[in-house]
Amino acid sequence: MKIKYILLVGIISMLVYSCGDNDTGLIVDPNFDHAAQSVKDNDSLVVFFKNHFYDTSDDTVKPMQDGETPLSEDPNLKTQNVTETLNGNDIDFKLYAYVKEEGTSSKGNPTVVDSVLVNYSGRIILNTETIATSDFDNNTNLWFVLGSGVINGWTYGMPNFKGGTNVTQTDGPITFENGGKGVLFIPSGLAYANRGTGGIGPNAILMFYVEMNDIVVDTDGDLDGIPSILEDLDGDGKPWNDDTDGNGQPNYTDADDDGDLILTRNEDTVMVDGNPLNDFSDPDNPTLPDYLNPQIRKSKEE
Numbered sequence: 001m002k003i004k005y006i007l008l009v010g011i012i013s014m015l016v017y018s019c020g021d022n023d024t025g026l027i028v029d030p031n032f033d034h035a036a037q038s039v040k041d042n043d044s045l046v047v048f049f050k051n052h053f054y055d056t057s058d059d060t061v062k063p064m065q066d067g068e069t070p071l072s073e074d075p076n077l078k079t080q081n082v083t084e085t086l087n088g089n090d091i092d093f094k095l096y097a098y099v100k101e102e103g104t105s106s107k108g109n110p111t112v113v114d115s116v117l118v119n120y121s122g123r124i125i126l127n128t129e130t131i132a133t134s135d136f137d138n139n140t141n142l143w144f145v146l147g148s149g150v151i152n153g154w155t156y157g158m159p160n161f162k163g164g165t166n167v168t169q170t171d172g173p174i175t176f177e178n179g180g181k182g183v184l185f186i187p188s189g190l191a192y193a194n195r196g197t198g199g200i201g202p203n204a205i206l207m208f209y210v211e212m213n214d215i216v217v218d219t220d221g222d223l224d225g226i227p228s229i230l231e232d233l234d235g236d237g238k239p240w241n242d243d244t245d246g247n248g249q250p251n252y253t254d255a256d257d258d259g260d261l262i263l264t265r266n267e268d269t270v271m272v273d274g275n276p277l278n279d280f281s282d283p284d285n286p287t288l289p290d291y292l293n294p295q296i297r298k299s300k301e302e
Contacts, residue, residue: 032194034086041187041205042094047128049077054098054183061098061131061183061207076100076182082156086189095156096185103162103180107217112155113147113228113239113252115216117163117176125185125205136199141174141213145221147228147240148253153186153206161212180212221252224264225276226291228252233292244292260294267291269298 049072055062064070071077080095110116121138123131146155161180168175188194188203196202218227231252232239239252245259257264267290270279276291281298290296 029194030087032087034089034091034189034193037194037203038091038093038187038189041189041203044125044128044205045094045096045185045187046072048125048185049096051129052131054100056100059100059181059209063129071098074098078160080156082152082190084152084190086193091189093187093189095153095187095190097157097160098183098185099160099180100183101179101181102160103164103212104178105163105165105214107163107215109159109162110146110212110215111219111229112159112237113145113221114219115143115145116158116212117141117143117214118158119211119213120208122206122208124200125207131207145219148221151186151191151206153184153190154208156190157184157186158210158212161210163212163214166214174213176213179214180210182210184208184210222255222264224255224257224291225268225274226264230277231257245294258292258294260297262297262299264291266299266301267296269300272300 050070051064052061052071053064053068054060054071054074054076055068061071076099078097078099080097082093082095083090084093085091119140120142121135123135125131144150144154146158161182164176164179166175167177184207186206186208188205191206192200192202192204194202196204200206218229220226221228228239231242231250233242233244233251240250242251243249243254244251244257245254247254247259251257255263255265264276268274268276268279269290270281277289279290280286280288281290281296282288282293285293285295290298
């Protein structure tokens with residue numbers, strides 16, 4: 001299982017996907033007004049939802065037709081309020097997820113830092129009336145680690161879905177059924193903002209058809225013995241802003257969280273149960289686990 005995770009993280013770090021958060025080399029205006037763009041994007045999406053409906057016969061978003069329910073009135077369209085920091089400022093966004101099917105997996109919904117196996121296709125919303133006629137990217141049965149190398153719209157949007165059931169036959173293609181299915185509508189600030197990428201221009205609003213096939217529950221991205229989501233120390237739902245040793249690497253991707261040169265997974269010296277969360281050795285800081293306490297440098301490998 002550890003080898004699987006190492007390969008997964010390695011592959012994702014090497015490959016460049018269209019739904020990844022990639023630097024394209026475009027000149028980015030540091031004074032760009034992301035707050036104003038967020039309002040503009042949401043105004044466009046509100047009108048777009050009035051002008052389109054979800055056709056359940058072929059699972060696509062189409063221009064309004066008589067007798068259909070616009071997305072703006074469809075109860076399957078969920079709104080999420082998201083705050084992200086751009087250019088040093090906290091910006092409020094609205095992210096939308098159309099959940100046709102939540103999915104039936106007993107594993108539940110992924111967290112914002114779990115690994116997910118998905119099918120997807122992405123298109124650009126050109127204006128309030130028009131969707132691009134071709135995909136800018138699509139893939140089947142591809143693993144992603146939310147919160148690492150994917151756009152923020154995916155990180156926050158994919159937890160709306162659960163996985164399905166693996167029904168792969170011997171020597172057959174990987175196949176799932178009853179997984180989550182729907183559409184993510186992502187404002188530009190939760191995608192590629194004012195920099196764009198590849199064939200996606202600056203300030204583009206994106207739409208992804210998505211299917212959730214499977215997840216890795218309690219993904220441990222840095223293999224330190226602590227699920228990534230439990231490294232959200234301040235409990236704000238954003239593990240990427242928790243950095244105990246201040247080295248610029250958040251705890252959930254840092255194998256030595258307190259920077260004491262003892263790997264977190266080896267600071268399991270009290271209970272010795274594979275869980276560094278419950279090991280406390282400092283009488284002066286009895287509630288601070290050893291793996292976050294640089295004053296405690298004990299290793300189970302010593």
